[in-house]
Amino acid sequence: MARIESKVRDLVGSDSDMRAAVETVLERADDGEVEWADVRDELTSGQWGRLIEKGILVDGDEGFRLADVTATRAGLEDDDSSSGSSSVASSSSSSSTDTGDSSWSKYDKGAAVVTVGLFLGYSVAQVRNVIGGVMDVFLGPLAELLPFYAVVMVLALATGLYSTLLQANLMDMEKMSVYQERMKDIQKRQKKAREEGNDAELEKIQEEQMEAMGDQMGMFKEQFRPMVWIMFLTIPVFLWMYWAIGVGGANAQPHVTLEPLVLPMVGQVEWTTGVIGPMQAWIVWYFLCSMGFTQIIRKGLNIDMTPSAS
Template sequence: MDTTDDTGWSTADRVAGLLALVLAAGYVLSPIQTAVAMVWSAVLGPFTVILPFSVLVLLLAGTNGVFTALLQAKLRDSDRVERLQGRIEELQARQREAREADDLSVDDLDDEQLELNRTMLAMLKANFRPLVWSMLVTIPTFLWLRWVFLAPAAGIAPAMVFVPLVGQLSWTATVIGPVKLWLAWYFGASLSTGFVARRVVRRVGVGQ
């Protein structure tokens, strides 16, 4: 039976967290990245045939952005965190007033603030859950893309892509500093679709 601890993490959340850590190790351990990339290639293989690769990257980024927005709406209790923050700010104001008045009740207020801080820490841990679950999709996708563009033997992605207002560029062309075009293309699409998805989710009240 699935249990939830005092931080709001269930057994499934903890398993997802461990799996996310294993997947994240793929950034530095090539065998993990290769294994993830091969599985992801089997899943995405049919789409690489029917869709232009640039469109596939946009769809992957957009799907990740929407998925993350929905997870945040479903799993993150933002209203409770805001209420706690308001209580802490109110308590801090009362502490300042008590100290200025040399009121002995300031010690009681310090104890109350300590308890609030512990509660706030627990809430922050609980609100980390959406990130953990989204990592189960975003990390494999990113590892697959990196494998595709850094492993010529993959032979999936075309060498060039048409960029509006610029023209044909290599996917591995440097945009700024160490940032490559494929990375900017992916994160640009992910951030923009995630932003729109969060606004839509808030408007329709998903998760409330």
């Protein structure tokens, strides 16, 4: 794979310390697979992050794996120190491309497009009525069996469950941890260089900071990917509640039987009464239920959504 070979050559040409880092990874990779714990005694988190950022290391079965072992070795053997100056200029562009691609698939992108279209339902009554009518085929029987406050609780439980599972399965926490560790490592070295008055080291770290800007885009995409699917599934539910309660205009009529709602510290209110500023009672009730159920689900399933260092 010529591209990997070129990336390795550029990387070790622009930073002599990276040669030893790549050699260590090659040495400790088991059938091409390697984890941060295997090399953390020899590599800084910044070096580990750059290998992932460049695409030299990619997601593996258990940790990370070398994208192409042979090409990686060839990149070390064919390293030409004279190409070092040009590689610095090219590293920024390749960094943003590799990191920016993240793990989004064509299905993720398709869901994002559909989600943007679903947002029209909040402002266009015709779209809201169509989606509300379709969703009522599935949710209408539930509204006939339970009082509407309990229906909202069931929906909050369901959305909290799939939101937690989507975040846990679509967000790469190991990659997020690498991003964060790299930024912390850069800040730590930058602070030390300033205290020592090491201008040469500061300049080198500033170049690395510019290169790490691609990490920010990578982190954003990793965080936003599950949100696309969560909104894709949740917006139709919200539009059904809009439709069922009769929100969205003076002539809007409820499509379900509504009893007054009793909220903590507020008392008995109508479903469309403003409770917290413009937020109506039904939205406040949904979010109270959703937040409570989500915390219970995360504790029950032992799911931690906070990236942690390896």
